[in-house]
Amino acid sequence: MxxxxxxxxxxxxxxxxxxxxxxxxxxxxxxxxxxxxxYPAGSKVIDLTAVAQGGIWTQDRVAGYNYWWKTPARTPDIQLNQGEHVVVRLHSPDVLHSFSIPLMHIQPVDMPAGHTEDVEFDATRPGELTFLCYQVCGPDHHSLLGRFQVKGNGKSENDKESW
Ligand SMILES: [Cu+2]
Structure with missing residues (x-):
């Protein structure tokens, strides 16, 4: 050579x-x-995936290749702290879903399969925030419910109120 x-x-x-x-x-x-x-510094970033089969919101990573053989774990209540800026990165591995937090007046955000959509909000008050899917995405659509638990910081007047 x-x-x-x-x-x-x-x-x-x-x-x-x-x-x-x-x-x-x-x-x-x-x-x-x-x-x-x-995202703003100090943001709490949460990846949430909606799965049509079983009607599950999960924080597991779901991709086309593991969707069919691995059942993702339904997310437990997601803990937040009052005052936190929250970024929810929404994913769908299968069909069109949508995401809404009615108590925050966050209108349904479309989640097309394969795309990532961001929703940002400030957890201004303590209490429970339910989030759900607004798109009839399959027979298990009614199960697509989840919850944020906002823990009060005891500092503001708002602490006495809740959602
Ligand atoms: Cu749905």
């Missing part, structure tokens, strides 16, 4: 390694670090 061939072979192997290792790393970095920077 000539020096040029050795160099070309090395460059070829290096570019394959960059694609196999670098690309997933870049995607991971985008999802785990960079995509969070657009």
């Amino acid at each position: 000539t020096k040029k061939m050795v160099w070309m072979e090395t460059a070829g192997v290096a570019s394959i390694i960059i694609v196999i290792v670098g690309l997933p790393l870049l995607l991971w970095y985008w999802q785990a670090v960079f995509s969070l920077r657009k």
